[in-house]
Amino acid sequence: MLKTALITGAAGGIGRAVVELFHARDWRVVGLDRVEFGDGFPEPGLFIMTDVSQPKELEGTFATVRSFTDRLEALVNNAALQIAKSLLETTLEEWDEVMHANLRSVFLVSKLAHPLLKAARGAAVVNVSSVHAIQTSANIAAYAASKGGLLALTRAMAIEFAPDKIRVNALLPGAVDTAMLRAGLGRDQLGGDPGTRLEDLARKTVGGRIGQPAEIAQAIHFLADQQQSSFMTGQSLVVDGGATARLSTE
16 A cells, blocks of 8 residues: 655645655655646645645645545645845734744644544654754844744654654755745845855855755655654754855854
């Protein structure tokens, strides 16, 4: 019987890579996103267009999920929103929008997915955080705060879900070549050409390059797999090309 994974933010750069990899590893995939996935969602699978930060939408979404499967072996909380503004310029509405998309969504989806995860009698949750949770920059405060909160939520979930044989870990990607990263690099406060800034960013990693979505998907699969990471729970795994290993003064 095929294992089933639910992936939020499935239409984005990392989300698509996760969908493709899990399908290639013989998982059934349920994808959620507030934008269309487009052609090519893998069969047998299910894509639902929904806003995972909205409780009323999620009630109907999970009714559909439960009609598709009676269990989930993995949940990947990947949906995210980034607003690149200084803290003083960030409005309350923008702050709340980021918190709802990046943190409240994980709370809501995980609660609704819990019965399906418990039914698998051995499941894993992977919360996609960010290196901004531990080391950040200017003009990204709301995003950094939401991703930092996700680390605390991950630890709490790991403790509370353990009796039901559900492991919970967080993945902290560094710079990954996605539309979100390129949009962030193009913000006016930073100045310069986005392509040049991307090259500068690559040079700051130990490996001299930014990551690819497929590489992050491999790490997510590792945390979801019951054999490869069976003794890991409540942990944070940084995958950033060594960017956080280097002293800022070097």
